[in-house]
Structure formats: structure tokens, C-alpha cells
Amino acid sequence: MDRSNSLRMITVSFIQSLLLCLLVASAAASNISTDQQALLFFKDHITYDPTNVLAQNWTSNTSVCNWIGISCDVNSRRVTALDISSFGLQGTIPPQLGNLSSLQTLNLDHNKLSGNIPSSIFTMSSLKVLYLRDNQLSGSLSSFNMSSIIDIRLSNNRLSGELPANICSYLHFLKVLFLDSNMFRGKIPSALSKCKQLQRLNLESNNLSGAIPKEIGNLTMIQVIFLESNKLHGKLPQEIGYLPNLEDLELALNNLDGVVPATIFNMSTLKRISLLNNSLSGSLPSRIDLSLPNVKGINLGLNRFCGTIPSSITNASKLDYLEMGGNSFFGFIPNTIGNLRNLQFLGLGPNNLKSSTPELSFLSSLTNCKKLIGLILTGNPVLDGILPKSIGNLSLSLKTIHMSNCSIRGNIPQVISNLSNLLVLELGGNKLTGSIPVTFGQLHTLQGLGLSTNKLAGSIPDEICHLGRLNTLILAVNRFSGSIPSCLGNLTSLRDLYLAYNKLTSVIPSTFWTLKDILIFDFSSNSLDGPLSLDIRNLEAVVEIDLSRNNLSGDIPTTIGSLIHLQRMTLAYNKLEGPIPESFGDLISLEILDLSSNKISGFIPTSMEKLLPLKELNLSFNKLEGEIPRGGPFANFTVESFVGNELLCGSPNLQLPPCKLSTPRTQRKSRKQMLLLVIVLPLCTTLILVVALALKCKLIECGKRSTMLTNDGILSSEATLRRFSYLELSRATDNFAENNIIGIGGFGSVYRARLEDGMEIAIKVLHQHCTRALKSFEVECEVMKNIRHRNLVKVISSCSNNDFKALVLEYMPNGSLEDRLHSSNCMLNIFHRLSIMIDVALALEYLHFGHSTPIVHCDLKPSNVLLDEDMVAHLSDFGISKLLSRDDQFVMRTQTLTTIGYMAPEYGVDGQVSVKSDVYSYGIMLMETFTKKKPTDEIFVAELSLKRWVNDLLPVSLMEVMDINLLIGDERHFAAKEQCVLSILSLALECAMESPEERINAKDIVTRLWKIRDKFTKKLANLN
DSSP states (O other): OHHHHHHHHHHHHHHHHHHHHHHHHHHHHHHHHHHHHHHHHHHHTEEEOTTOHHHHHOOTTSOGGGSTTEEEOTTTOOEEEEEOTTSOOEEEOOGGGGGOTTOOEEEOOSSEEEEEOOGGGGGOTTOOEEEOOSSEEEEOOOOOOOTTOOEEEOOSSEEEEEOOTTTTSSOTTOOEEEOOSSEEEEOOOGGGGGOTTOOEEEOOSSEEEEOOOGGGGGOTTOOEEEOOSSEEEEOOOGGGGGOTTOOEEEOOSSEEEEEOOTTGGGOTTOOEEEOOSSEEEEOOOTTHHHHSTTOOEEEOOSSEEEEEOOGGGGGOTTOOEEEOOSSEEEEEOOTTGGGOTTOOEEEOOSSEEEOSSTTOHHHHHGGGOTTOOEEEOOSOTTOOOBOOGGGGGSOTTOOEEEOOSSOOEEOOOGGGGGOTTOOEEEOOSSEEOSOOOGGGGGOTTOOEEEOOSSOOEEEOOGGGGGOTTOOEEEOOSSEEEEOOOGGGGGOTTOOEEEOOSSEEEEOOOGGGGGOTTOOEEEOOSSEEEEEOOGGGGGOTTOOEEEOOSSEEEEEOOGGGGGOTTOOEEEOOSSEEESOOOGGGGGOTTOOEEEOOSSOOEEOOOGGGGGOTTOOEEEOOSSEEEEEOOOSGGGGGOOGGGTTTOTEEEOOGGGTOOOOOSSOHHHHHHHHHHHHIIIIIHHHHHHHHHHHHHHHHHTOOOSSTTOBOOOOTTTOOTTGGGOOOOHHHHHHHTTTTOGGGEEEEOSSEEEEEEEOTTSOEEEEEEEOTTOHHHHHHHHHHHHHHTTOOOTTBOOEEEEEEOSSOEEEEEEOOTTOBHHHHHTSTTOOOOHHHHHHHHHHHHHHHHHHHHSSSSOEEOOOOOGGGEEEOTTOOEEEOOOTTOEEOOGGGTTOEEOSOOOOTTTOOHHHHHHOEEOHHHHHHHHHHHHHHHHHOOOTTOTTOOTTOOHHHHHHHHTTTTHHHHSOGGGGOSOGGGHHHHHHHHHHHHHHHHHHTOSSGGGSOOHHHHHHHHHHHHHHHHHHHHHHO
8 A cells, every 4th residue: 555655746846847837938938039039139120130140040039049140058958149240231230139037248339330329228227238339229228227237238339318417327347438439428427336246448530529527536436438529528537537447548538628637647457547638737747757656658748737747758668659749848858758668659859848858869868769669750940950860770660750930050961761660750959060961861650751841952863763653742932053853754543742932943843744643733933944845634632723923834624624523723823825624614623823923915714603612713824815714613703814815805893894785706706617518518518428438338447358347537637648458457466376365265365466567556356156155246447436435445457358357446555453353462552443433433434424325245254354555444345235216215135244243133034234234343343453363263163252251341340341452551640541442342233233223323323432532642641
């Protein structure tokens, strides 16, 4: 009986245990289901998943705990972490995400999420880490009610409104709070002091105002306070100085005023303090080395500090950064400043500091600072000394020296050339005499040289031209004589050149006009003579030209109209003659034009009415005549713009005589019309008849039954005067020898040829027995006879008979973009690549919008982009191009496939061709140009393509994507280069959108690239 009862009890116990297990399992399954549902809600709110990680991995038929980015508790199987940062996700955060009741870590950093942060996120009691940085989240913050939270980082979003007054009511364990780079306004809540465990606080780059609350002194655990770049005002609370663990205090770029409390300059834990650009005043403590024993960085620049620099500062042995410029410090610069052996940057200007000796002995002391990179003394007018030879013994790490406006006398020491890593040398506004040392030619890394407003004399040495990386050269306001060195044309990196107010003579050297990337040049107030060269058109990027107050003569070149980025031009006080060219109407960016005090005659071109940006115009004291235009910017100009031109007439408000009904302009026009009717028109008619007769007779020089392509749209002016026989083409290529082949394609080969008269040409010979090749020949002839553009390869002639078909093309000596890009010694910098891709975009814009029949190239790729001797890009190979009708909505179907890797999706799948197909190919080529990765590279297998690779890694891992060769050069330019390439690759991704409707057009591509280039060049100019 006992045995039976025992058995029954064991059975009951087993059943109870089994039921309990089932209940637990059921509860766990329910929890998993809740978590899964919350995550699927999140997935549904993602509108763009570039890597398809959610679509392919977050599926209901797999366990949540196996999903990418998900971590679960081992026992409960509840989701404890969601980390999908840097996935490039677009969409919103649903409130259902707050149902993850066991979640401890939420990391959605570095995506493109938008919309508000749901209030449910801020009430997750289990959450410890919340990372939502680098998104596009907006709205205001709800009250935080997360009792377990330790770390909150919401940096770099679009959050706005005021910070919650009870921000720390429930955050008892919070250690990190980053809300920087948003749009928060209002005051810093004093309740922030309730976050007793807070160690790192970052509220910089917002619109916060008011005073810094004194309650911040209650944050006894705080180590880092970042409040810079706000609108804070008032005095610094002395309570900050009592914080026992504070190491980094950043308060720069605010409106703080008053004296800095002594307690702040008496913090033994402080390592870095930045008070830059406020209105703070007072002096430094006499024993700053004792009060700040661990300090490494001090930035007090752009305030109202005064007094002397305490000599004790030179005992702060850990100091590596000291900026005190933009204040009113006076007295001597300590001769013992070289004791700061770890110093990397020293900024002491502008102030009223001076040297204790005429030899600037503090400079000799700095030779002990072997890590020194930057030295800024500019704007200490009482420094008043002579540069010692010891300047050549400064740190080899030194990259910048700024000593302008310091009343420095004497010669420039030749030994300054010892500073072999120097990037910028600025000695302008001093009293230097003598000549430029020829040893300057040894400063091969130098990018900026400023020697303006001194008393330097002699000629500008040719050794300056050895500075191959020179970006800015400022020699204005000196006593230089002789001619402008012709070798300056070798400085292809030159962007800004100032030679004004010297005694330079002779003509501007012809080599100067080859500097196609120069932005600004000022040769004013010299004695330069001769005419302006027609080659001024080569200065494609120039924005400012000042040639005033010289002896320039002759006509203003008509080619000046090519300078479409020109904003300011001054040619005043010269001896220029002739008319104002009609091409001035093409200067679409012009804002200021001064042609005064010359001998310019004729009429003011009405084409200038198109210059809407023109704000200032001075045509005074010339010999202009006729009516002043009334449209466009001319409606805003006053009589001062035209005074001293006795034959001008115009509206009464210009205080000029009214124009007669029959002005000289009208009379001349009538005479021209008569000349046209009596002489020119009959000649043109005769010429047209002769050409028509010639075409009808089909002049044959290519062998029996051959025909010549002679349409004016395809033949250059030279080519229309000659024909090429098969024999002549054969001789020019050594009977089409293999060693003359410069390219091989699917439809034929391209040969380099030299004619007997020395002319170099390229000959594209089609495979005679290939039907597709013959069709390609017909298509290319049909397309090329209707188009002509600077960035398209010119077809000079053609030769066709039953046995031979060829196109005679303009020869491109620098090969293709593919050759240049993928050679082992690729030397294409950012400017080269950007200019080339702008050229291609301009060609594309012309094909798509340049005439009534849009043309789709259909095979855009680097091998079809050819480079002439000036590295100007020309698009070639129109063998599979398509002519579209605007009635066909830019789409047609084709069975001809373009090159794999560059092909638009709709092209390869459905055979649909449109101008947007070209845009897709252009986007891929743009990626290839700046990553140096072909779309057919071996790393691109399975689902990974060049496009996906770029998209996945931007913007966080840009360095992994961009061609590392683009970063060669000055480290200061790295950030500007990275931003430029990021903008370019972002544009490339817009070009290569999956849907044709979402892609931008060629016109917008051109506009965007010009803006990117302009922004980049301005950044480089500012850095130098």
C-alpha cells in the first residue's frame, strides 16, 4: 500500500513538473512572439534597406535570437540588445519598439532614420544604452523615465525644442549624456545636477542660451563638459572650479563675459580648457604651472584677456597646445618658452607682445620643441626684431609659420629652407628687405607663401617654380622688378597669385595662360605691357582677375567670354582699345566689372543685359558711343558707371542726352544689312550650290564605289578641305600594322596614324564581315553627322566601300580615362578626375538636351572617355547609340547590350533604353573614377556590386572606399578631400538609383559637380 501511494505521489509530482515546464515554455514563446512582433513592426517602418539585411534575415520562420543585430538572454530568450548601426537604413522608429521590455542596448547609430523618437523609447525601464547618433531624427524630447539608463547619445540629428526641465528626475545611474549637434534651444536645466553619476556631458553645437547654471557644480563625478558653439552668456560660475574630477572643459564659441573665476585656473585635474571666442577678461595667475599641473591644452584665443604671460607657464611640462591670440596680452614672450618640450602648437598673435632682444631670442628657445607643428605670431606689431638664423633649426615637424604684421626687419635667412616639411610661410606686412632667397626652391612641400607688404626687391627668382605644390603665392606690395617668370606656368597647383604693386615689366608670359585651374590672379599696379592673349580662355576656373593700372594695349580678346565662373574683373587704367566683345554676355557669374580709363570704343553690347549677377559696373572715361542698354542689371546703374564717354546716350535719370531715332548703331546696322543683301547673300547662295553639286556627285577617293561622309556637322574646317584615300590611310598606319593599334573593341580596331604632312589622326577600322560592326558603322555615321561639342571626339572623315569601312578621328595623345585610372603610376588627383567627369557630364548634357532629337550613348565607360593633350575629356564610340524621339517619352527597346557592369537594370532585363540609362552608367563610372575599382573587380561577386559596396560603406567608412592616392599631399587637406569625394560618391549613387524615374538628369549632374568643385577649391584656399 505504501509502495502504491509512493508511486502515485511520484506520478503526480512528475505531471506537475511537466505542466510547469510547459507553462514556462509557453510564457517564453509568448515573450519571443512579443519581441518578434515589435521588431517586425520596426522592419515594416524601414523604407530603404540598401544591404537587404532586414529583408533577407529578419524573417518569421527563424528565431529572433538568430537575427542579425539581435542579442538575447541565454535563459529567458528575451531580446536584450538591438544593434544595427551603420546599415544605411531609411525610415522611422515605431512606438512598438518600446515593447521590447527586456532590451538593455538600443544602437541605431549612423543610419538615415527620420521622424520623431517615440515617447515609448524614453520609458523603457530596462534600457541601459541608447545610441541614435548620426540620423535625421527630429521633434522634441519627451521626459526621460528610464531608471536603468547609463549612456544616452543622440548626437547629430535635428532634434529641437527645449531640454526637459526634469531631464534627470529618473536618470539616477546616467553616466554619459550626448545631445550635441542638434537644434535645442532655451536654457540648460538646473535639474541636470540631479544626474549625480554623470561623467560626460556634451551639449555643444546647439542654440542653447542663458547662463551656465551654477548647479552644474553639483556634478561631482563629471569628467568632461562640452558646451561650445551655443549662445550662452553671462559669467562663468565659480562652482565649476570645485569639480574634483573635471579633466576637459570646452566652452568655446559662446558669449560668456566677465573675469574667469580663480577657481577654474586652480584645478589640479584639468587637462584641457577651451574658452575660445567669448568676451572673457582678466589676467592669468602668476603661478599657472602650479595651479594647473596636469594641463595639456589651453585655448584662450579671441577674448579680452590682458596682462603679461606668466613665465611660470613654461614649467607646465605636459603642455602641447597653447593658444592665446586675439587678446591684449603685453610684455615679453618668455625666453624660456622652449622648456615646453611637448609643445606642438603655439599661438600668440594678435596681441601686443614683444621680444626681450632684437634677435627674437624666444625663437631660438623654441628650437628645443622638437614636436612643434604650428607657430602663430601674426599681429604683434611691437615684436620689432630680426629673424635669427636659428629659425632654420626649428622642428623638422614644423608645417606652418605665421609672422605677419610684426615689424620684422632685415633679410630673410637662407637657412629657413632647412624646414623641409613647411607647408605655409607667412611673413607679410613686415619691413623685410633684400631679395627672395634662392634656397626657397628647396621647400618642396610648401603650399602657401606670403611675403606681401614688405620692401623686398630684385627679380622673382625662377627657383620659386621648383615649389611644385604651391597653391598660394602672395608677393604684392614690394619692389620686385623684371618680368613675371615664364616658369610660373609649371605650377599647376597654383590657385591664388598676387603680384600687385611692384615694378614688373614686359608682357604676361604665354605660359601663364596654361594655368587652367587658377582661381585668382592680381597683377595690378605694375608696368606690364602688350596685348591680352586669346589664350585667356584656358583659365576655365578663374573667379577674379585684376590687371588694372598697367600699360596693356590692343583689343579685349573675344575669348574672355569662355570664363563662365569669373566673378570680378578689373582692367581699368590701361591702354586697351576696340569694342567690348559681345561674348561678355556669356560671363554669367560676373558680379563686378571695371573697364574704366582705357580707350575702348563702340557700343555697349546688349548681350550684357543677361548678366543678372552684375552689381558693380564702371565703363567711365572711354570712347563708347550709342545707347546704353536698359535691361537686366543696367536698370540699377547710375551715371557714375558711364561718365566720360561723350557719345553715349540714354534715359534722363542717367543725366545723358536722349538717343535719336537713328543712332549710329542703327545706321551701321542698315549698312551691314545692305552689305549682306548685295554681296554676302549672293556669295553664300553660290557656295551652297557648289556644295550641293559636290554632294550630288559624291566625290570618291576611297576606292571604287566608295562614299565620303562630308556633312558639316562631322568635318572640321581642315577636314572639309581634304579627302583620305585607302592608300593614304594604309601608308599612315604601315599597312595597318599591329604595333599601331591603340585600341581593340568588339566591332573593330583603332590605329594611330601619322600622315605625310605630320598630322596625327586615329583610324577606327570596322570588322568587314561582322553584320553588327557594319550596323555600328552606319549608326555612328548617322549620329556623328548631327552633333558637335567640345567634349565629343571629332570625326574628321570617313572611308567606305564594299571591302573597307573606317572613321578618321581626332587623335587623343593622353589615351583613355581607363588607361590613366588603372595604370600602376596613376597621377590623377581630385581636380583632374573631377574636371574629366565634368567634361563627360557636359557631353552627356549636350547629347540629352542639346538638340531636338535626344541621343543615348548606350556605352558609357572609362575606355570610351579619351583625353587630349590638355587632359580635356572627349566622349567617343557611338557605335550602339540610339536616336530617340521626344514623342517616345525617351524610352525605346533594343537588343544591343552595353558593357557588363555599367549597364542600367532596365537596359539589361527589358532592353529599355532612355537617357536615364546613360545617367546610370555615368554614376557607375563616377564611382570607378574616385574609388579606382572597376565594376568587374574580383571582389564584386554574388550580390555585392560596386554600387552596393559604395552605398554600404558611406558615409562612415569613406576611407575604405575612396582611392587612397587621392589623399597624397598635405594632411590639412584630408578633411576637405574626404568631404569632396563624399559629395561626389553621393551624387554617383543618385545617378545609379534602381528606378530610372528616381535618377537625376544630366543638367543637374553638371550643376552639382560645378558646385562641388567650387566648394572644394574655396575650402583649399581658406586652408592656405
